[in-house]
Amino acid sequence: MAFVNLQNVTYKYPLTKTPVLQNVNLQVNEGEFVAVVGPNGAGKSTLCYALAGFVPHFFKGEISGSIEVAGMESSKSTLDEWVLNVGLAFQNPFNQISGAKYTVFEEIAFGLENTGVPREEIRPRVEEAMKLTDISSLADRSPYSLSGGQQQRVALTSILVMQPRLLVLDEPTSQMDPIGTREVFGVVRRMAEGGMTVVMVEHKMEWIANFADRVVALKDGQILLEGKPNEVLTSDLLAENGFGLSRYTSTAREAKKRGLWKKDNLPVTLDEAVEGFS
Amino acid sequence: MKIQIDNLRFTYPTGLEALRGISLCIEAGEQVAIVGQNGAGKTTLVRHFNGLLQPTAGSVLIGDWDTKKYSVAKLASRVGYVFQNPDEQLFSKDVETEVKFGPRNLGHSKEKIDGLVKRALALTELSDKTETNPYDLSPTWRKMVALASVIAMDTPIVIFDEPTTGQDAVNVARIAHVIAELRREGKTVITITHDIDFCAENFERVIALSNGQVLLDGAAADVLGQEETLAQTYVDPPQLTRLGKRLGLKEIVRNQEEFLNAVARD
Numbered sequence: 157m158a159f160v161n162l163q164n165v166t167y168k169y170p171l172t173k174t175p176v177l178q179n180v181n182l183q184v185n186e187g188e189f190v191a192v193v194g195p196n197g198a199g200k201s202t203l204c205y206a207l208a209g210f211v212p213h214f215f216k217g218e219i220s221g222s223i224e225v226a227g228m229e230s231s232k233s234t235l236d237e238w239v240l241n242v243g244l245a246f247q248n249p250f251n252q253i254s255g256a257k258y259t260v261f262e263e264i265a266f267g268l269e270n271t272g273v274p275r276e277e278i279r280p281r282v283e284e285a286m287k288l289t290d291i292s293s294l295a296d297r298s299p300y301s302l303s304g305g306q307q308q309r310v311a312l313t314s315i316l317v318m319q320p321r322l323l324v325l326d327e328p329t330s331q332m333d334p335i336g337t338r339e340v341f342g343v344v345r346r347m348a349e350g351g352m353t354v355v356m357v358e359h360k361m362e363w364i365a366n367f368a369d370r371v372v373a374l375k376d377g378q379i380l381l382e383g384k385p386n387e388v389l390t391s392d393l394l395a396e397n398g399f400g401l402s403r404y405t406s407t408a409r410e411a412k413k414r415g416l417w418k419k420d421n422l423p424v425t426l427d428e429a430v431e432g433f434s
Numbered sequence: 435m436k437i438q439i440d441n442l443r444f445t446y447p448t449g450l451e452a453l454r455g456i457s458l459c460i461e462a463g464e465q466v467a468i469v470g471q472n473g474a475g476k477t478t479l480v481r482h483f484n485g486l487l488q489p490t491a492g493s494v495l496i497g498d499w500d501t502k503k504y505s506v507a508k509l510a511s512r513v514g515y516v517f518q519n520p521d522e523q524l525f526s527k528d529v530e531t532e533v534k535f536g537p538r539n540l541g542h543s544k545e546k547i548d549g550l551v552k553r554a555l556a557l558t559e560l561s562d563k564t565e566t567n568p569y570d571l572s573p574t575w576r577k578m579v580a581l582a583s584v585i586a587m588d589t590p591i592v593i594f595d596e597p598t599t600g601q602d603a604v605n606v607a608r609i610a611h612v613i614a615e616l617r618r619e620g621k622t623v624i625t626i627t628h629d630i631d632f633c634a635e636n637f638e639r640v641i642a643l644s645n646g647q648v649l650l651d652g653a654a655a656d657v658l659g660q661e662e663t664l665a666q667t668y669v670d671p672p673q674l675t676r677l678g679k680r681l682g683l684k685e686i687v688r689n690q691e692e693f694l695n696a697v698a699r700d
Contacts, residue, residue: 195602196574247600248573250519301448304518304596305472305628330600331518333471333628335668359602362673400603403631403673407690416697426673430680433697 157227158183159353160207160322164221167202167211176202178377180221184355186321189348191364191385192357194374195398200357201247203374204326206230207355209238225322240271243320247327247357249311253299260302261286261295264314271318285317288343304331312340316347323347325356341367361389361402365424373399390422404429435462435512435590435622437483441492444478444646452478454646455492460624462590465617467633467654468626470643471668476626477518479643480593483624484513496591511540514589518596518626520573520580529571529579530555530564536587554586557612574605581612592616594625598632610636634658634672634688642667659686 162182168175176199184190194200205211212219213235223230226241246252257263261282268278286292291309294302299310308331315323325344329337341363348354348369358364364371364385371388373381375397381388388394390405401409404423411417411433423429437460444453452475460466468476481487482494485506494501496512514536517523526532533554537547555561558578563571568579577597584592594613598606606629613636616623627633633640633654640657642650644667650657658664658671661679670676678687683700687693 196600196605197572248519248521250521297448301446301450303473303477304599309472327600331472331596331628333474333668334630334670335665336472337628338670359600398602398604400606403690404677407674407677407693410690411694411697414694414698416694426676426680429677433677433681 159186159188159226160184160355161224162206162221163224165206165219165223166221167206167217167219169202169215169217172217176377177206180377180379182372182379182382184353186353187348187351189345189354189356189367189369190372191368191370192355192372192374193359193361193364193389193394193399194380197376198374199377200374201326202377204244204324204355204357207322207324208242208244209233209235210244213238239318239320241320242322242324243267243315243318244324245312245315245326245328247330249304249307249331252311252314253307258298259296260291260299260310263299263310264317267314267318281317281319285313288316289313290339305333305336308332309336309340316343320352322353322355325354325358327357327359329358329360338363359400361400361424362404362426365389365402365428375399386421386424386428389424408432435497436460436495437591437622438495439482439492440495442479442482442489442494443491444475444482444487445490452646453482456643456646456648457492458641458648458651460622462622463617463620464622464639465613465637466622466624466639466641467637468624468641468643469628469630469633469664469667469669470649471645474643474667475646476643477595478646480515480595480624480626483509483591483593484515485509486515507539510536510587510589512589513591513593514584514587515593516580516584516595516597518599520568520576523580523583524568524576526568528565528567529560529582532568532579533560533583533586536583540587550586550588554582557585557615558582559608574601577601577605578608581609585612585616589621591622591624594623594627596626596628598627598629606632630658630670631672631674634675642669655686655688658688 165180166175167177264282265278289309312328329340345367371385402424408417408422419432439458442456445451485501533551537550558581597609640654661671674693683696687696
């Protein structure tokens with residue numbers, strides 16, 4: 157039995173005419189790192205909300221099909237039971253930061269306080285999580301005095317500290333500098349290796365190919381394709397449907413037409429591109 | 435219109451020194467990308483260009499105006515600024531009112547305002563959404579409304595703070611088109627970005643900031659090829675530049691055409 161199991165999930169927000177998710181079937185094993193890619197409006201954030209229980213518990217609307225995580229069924233659970241297993245880092249950190257705390261340290265401790273973690277356990281857990289994402293030096297700053305990328309690290313850390321069994325990340329590196337982005341992918345990879353299940357929405361194909369186990373391509377609320385990163389991210393179907401491609405992939409595709417790329421498979425990562433062009 | 439920055443320093447009220455002596459000159463009509471680590475001072479720097487922040491020491495001149503002597507409202511006629519997060523700047527009930535707000539406040543004639551608004555909406559592909567409330571649009575389109583509302587002000591200098599964040603390939607291409615169009619009109623475009631591939635493909639000059647100082651400044655190919663120095667401010671060279679280097683290509687390549695031509699030659 158898969159750790160995450162979505163069966164025929166169709167969902168419509170209260171005010172939209174057409175479903176945002178249509179017949180989505182998705183299984184994710186425990187400790188697996190799945191990346192979700194897709195154009196804007198494909199339903200990626202809604203999928204995150206569905207995994208995190210906000211759809212339908214918070215947003216209401218019409219849902220059919222079933223969503224199971226860790227053996228619990230979403231429709232039979234309350235949001236406060238759900239959050240003990242699932243953590244979501246929002247796309248826009250500004251919408252996630254509580255506004256109730258004066259320092260980054262307190263902000264990260266907020267979730268633990270609310271779930272009744274003993275005081276003496278909170279401090280070491282917050283310190284450890286901040287070390288993991290390299291924000292210890294920001295501990296005493298106000299969350300609102302930070303740059304966009306720093307805020308995004310705080311938002312991510314405040315979820316990691318909860319040690320959810322399912323970690324859902326909605327474009328967690330969108331405002332981060334390039335090397336910081338790569339580091340966050342590395343941290344997430346390590347979490348998955350430690351047994352955490354990860355579903356991450358991202359546009360950065362090179363790092364997805366380097367770090368994720370599997371890729372799900374979403375378009376118009378439906379799963380267009382899923383499979384190994386290299387297979388999905390080099391597929392013609394993605395190129396034809398307005399998905400962003402790694403520059404290695406798009407350039408090798410053009411090189412192939414000019415007879416400069418001889419291999420059958422296209423590259424997604426630097427190493428694959430170096431090998432093919434050498 | 436030239437931007438002249440002399441030994442600019444800025445300390446936030448909390449005591450954090452965000453800019454530590456920056457001197458730069460940006461000529462009229464230049465296309466400049468600013469890159470660098472989170473917290474390097476990129477946003478703090480550009481917020482000095484329209485007077486949102488005032489130097490703690492040093493000076494910023496926009497043309498012949500010293501930003502210390504002009505209000506933000508006055509400077510808005512020379513410098514347009516698109517915020518990183520569109521939700522921080524949108525407040526009107528519909529897209530057209532939002533886009534009109536800026537040019538109307540600059541005191542243009544009705545005919546001129548209508549022309550500017552029409553052009554900005556066409557450029558950002560919003561012409562069919564004029565009556566929609568910006569908050570009923572997806573974040574993607576809200577970003578385009580934010581762009582349009584600043585473009586409509588027709589300022590000689592336009593600043594974009596991370597325009598491609600969270601945008602898909604189609605929309606990144608739209609934004610690149612907007613920037614190309616502004617370049618054609620002779621505007622100065624200054625863009626903060628972490629998207630180094632986008633930076634390499636659309637900008638001639640790149641400034642890398644690190645800890646409130648200028649780390650590198652020059653032609654894009656020169657700056658983006660310096661892998662070790664860029665790493666000090668958490669920036670990787672563009673994908674094709676890295677690939678060219680690994681393959682031992684003689685020149686530094688920035689985009690697909692340069693790369694494929696170099697591969698064909700070698």
